[in-house]
Amino acid sequence: MRFISTEGRTPPVTFGEAVLEGPAPDGGLYVPERLEPLTVADLDVLSAGSLADIAQSLARRLFGSELPEDELASLLEDALNFPVPLVEIEPGVHCLELFHGPTLAFKDIAARVMSRLMSRITTCERDTTVLVATSGDTGSAVAHAFSGLPGFRVCVLYPRGLVTGAQRRLFTTLAGNVTAVAVEGAFDDCQRLVRRAFADEDLRRTRPLAAANSINIGRLLPQVFYYFHAWAQLARTGRQEGSAALVVSTPSGNFGNLTAGLIARKLGLPIDRFVAATNINDVVPAYLESGRFLPRESAATISNAMDVGHPSNFARILHLYSDGGDTLTALRRDLAGRAFTDRATRAAMRDVYEERGVLLDPHTSVGYLGLKAELKAHGGTGIVLATAHPAKFAEVIRSAVGIEPPAPQALLRCADLSERIVGIPAEYEALRDVLTGGRH
Template sequence: MSYVSTRGAAPPVDLPTALRHGLAPDGGLYLPHPLRPLPAAEIGAMRGTTWLEVASRVAAHLLGDELDRATIDAIVASALDFPVPLVRLTERVHVLELFHGPTFAFKDVGARFLARAFAATRTSDAPITVLTATSGDTGGAVAHAFHGVPGIRVVILFPQGQVSPLQERQFTTVGGNVQAAAVRGTFDDCQRLVKGAFADRQLVDRLGLTSANSINVGRLLPQVFYYFYAWAQLPAADAVVSVPSGNFGNLAAGLIAKRLGLPAVKFVAATNANDVVPEYLRTGRFTPRPSIRTVSSAMDVGNPSNLDRIVALYRGEPDRLRRDVSGRSFTDDATRACIASTARQHDYLLDPHSAVGLLGLGDELEAHPGAPGLVLATAHPAKFADVVEPVVGRPVALPPALAALRHVESRPEAVAPDRHAVTSLLLRG
């Protein structure tokens, strides 16, 4: 298997090159090619197996050309050593809890796998700088995954004042080889600055610059694993899958899983008021816009990077994409109401992003009466207690690791949202 650019103007590369450089030379994102389906018998054999077994099987299918099975199994066992429980909410609705990793968000799956895959494929001891933008959960996951790794410096850009206090402390108080900077702008500004840094070849070569955002295919591929694991526990074959979506890496991973043979009848791209992708699905036109602040802040993205991958998977044909994906957007009021009703009816707490995902199932479950519904729950509700607690009228219990952060002061450096300021930050080392 090789890795090809979504823009089609760069040569295919191997896995170490794709991991190391993140972006292709033509500015595109890497996709694995070809995407050969898993044998139906192998998919069926996943039923009744463990999370780690499913992850190893899918990883071996995707990466087995370049990593031996023992290495793959070791990466999986080390990176994904936390549970991914499937909770039955109603007869038809199931919630896959992806927030039981060390930073209590689904980003732990991708960031931890990437860090270990990067180490397994690294061919030089030259220093590396990992530059990452975050709208919340990526920052903590990347900081935790790479903290203390020799020869690697981590720089995290985040939008000042637009990340929950607990999320911010998860990556601004780590120290050591992890540095965080508050950008006076939006998450889209942070993404633009990261891409601008990668466009500077001298800077890339001088610092050994790479990324741990979902623009890096090594972050994306492990997210494929949990779609198969969830399916293997569902009661019927073809599922409706609702994906809370901001930068659209999670949905891109789901659509890759479908190419590999995942039995899914429909995906729902569930967004907040930042609805550029649902609009694209309706009209066939993509119009990026400045992001709007919402209570589901990690999804406040007006120009999602991973849409490039989704468009490339469907060869730029919106009609083909619509057959597999529908788009839904929801207001903050609807999100709060969903959190409240789910707590009242099922004694189950959702964070605001997962609530958007649950809302997304509605119409599609009606359209597919025999299919089970799957919602990806992307963050622990305690990370958004400021939203959840007023709605449900009771405190949200904090996991000890999060409780310890409440009294730690966050003092990130503030930088202007321009390329020169970020270049200066990077060069200071």
């Protein structure tokens, strides 16, 4: 398996090289050079497997053969050691609960796989700094995945005041090799600083860096696993009528999660249509409607992990659909864009709880709204990806639903721990100072 850059100006590399490189040298993002579709027999095998079984079957196809089979199997078993159940919300609408990992968010799955892959792949004699920008959940997932791992340090950038207290405490209370950096700005500023660091050749000569956002192909590809897992669970329940279309709604911010779903479809996963469900930061739904991609400054919402005005993974989506035909037409065939306000998000959280007894975090609520709108327009059976535990958004739950969400142990454990935070302006020299040891 070889990987190429979306910009097309970097020679193909191996999976290990792509994982350690992060962004490609030409400024693009790595994507698989070729995706070989699964056969009907392959799908039959996958439909009967657990998440770990599915991951092991797909990993060789997606990662190549750089790791021995038994080592890869052990790695995946260790990383994917928590449940990812598919739960029915109402007839025809199902929820894939991706929040049962150590930091209560879907990012745990890919971050844990990536950290274990990087630990086995890296040959660097000096500590590698894993640099990550977070709009909510990525930072804690990556920090926990690499916490205490020999040979690695973690630097998490987040926009000060724009993540919830629960999200923040999950990574600011970690000691040892994790540094939390509060940036005076928005998530897009954090991403800009990360991109600048990776482009700083002088810095990278002295301080090895690794990317842990979904710009890293090693963080993105493991997300393919749970799309197959959702489909397999639905198939075993028999709740999808034979001719009904399968629609999957993905809450979308930086669009790595949706990119993984579209890769799964290219591999042959029988999903008929996806919904890119966003809040008012709707540059991709707007592109699907107008044909113009117009990034802009992000706006703060209650679904803060989706507050992204320039989603970097959209370049990968365009590359997936640039096979000689009309890219926009092909995308519109597989993907619908739906955007919702905070008011609509809160109303859906309240209604689903009152009518079904199910608590949704604000991101999953956006996904639910997108799914319901698409099913109303075109019919079918639907799955929404539940990306975070409701308790991480207790304040929003209290105002929207009127109850206090039960706090899981992962949040209770860090509630009284001291936080370690380095504050910086949204300026690259300030980040460089942190990375080179001037501030910590």
